[in-house]
Amino acid sequence: MDRQRTYSWGDPAELIAAMGREESHLAWMQGMLEGRLPAPAFGATLELRPIEASLERLIFAMPLREWMLNPAGGIHGGALATLLDSAMTLAVIARLDRSKIATTTTLTTHFVRPLVADGSEVLAVAEVLYCGRTHATAHARLTDAQGRLAAHGDAAFAIVAAPFEAR
Template identity: 45%
Template sequence: MPHRSRVSGWEDPALCAEAVPRHSGLGFLREMLAGRLPAPPVAATLGLTLEEAEYGRAVFVLVPGEEHYNPIGSVHGGVYATLLDSAAGCAVQSVLPQGVGYTSIDLTVKFLRPITVDTGKVRAIGTVLNSGRRTALAQAELRDSDDRLLAHATSSCMLFPIPAR
């Protein structure tokens, strides 16, 4: 059997964790987009990239590869879920004031179409549906380059204060 391998590297995730309380949610995401803060290790592991961030919206992209495959020869559902969770979560983060953080409470995913290496680049577009004092609701759509819907998710997030470090 032919062997394939991949090498990835990442920066210290503590750099981002320490920066969170110093920025609004959107400011934090913009620092990552500008390269002044490193991407999280999961981004290097999966090869996903934050492409856009604006108030109430975040977009991640991924070019699917064999390393994302499940045993039946298509992208594993966990990769879909990670993209959708990242987009929905960062959309929520984009509306948070300085000193407030979030964590996902739940994620409901609907898989609509298979993804393979032939699919090409996919985009996960997250948008905030509602943001309150303690919780936020977001959705995310996973789309291919022809704008076909591949999967959809909704996510509830808990909001909480983050003390300055």
């Protein structure tokens, strides 16, 4: 029998509109942490869970599930790269003026340790290295349930106008 997976997500338009209403991007992220705002739809797909959002760092958790396996039996690198990218992107956005967002231009991921689908969570801790008017850079570490480094990544971002009207 084929396995199945069902999940739901909040209205993306609601989340985008809330970005324009909140007093800052950090307040917007706090709304997601507190459950007042829905998680981004793609984050719901991977079951990303925000743990902490501050101007210093951003932390996401992700459970290691069977449906994330690659053909060799490890967690697919694309899922891990997405976790790192999501954490770094939001870490940069937290520092930006409300009228701006960040979009990834370069992502480098280094896989250090294979991960298995044991139901445990991995943590991605992202920190901004540089944030200027037109571009930013960030670094993130991904650790397993035992605190061991499993992957790390670096990203560069373009700083662009936010997609909502309330600028």
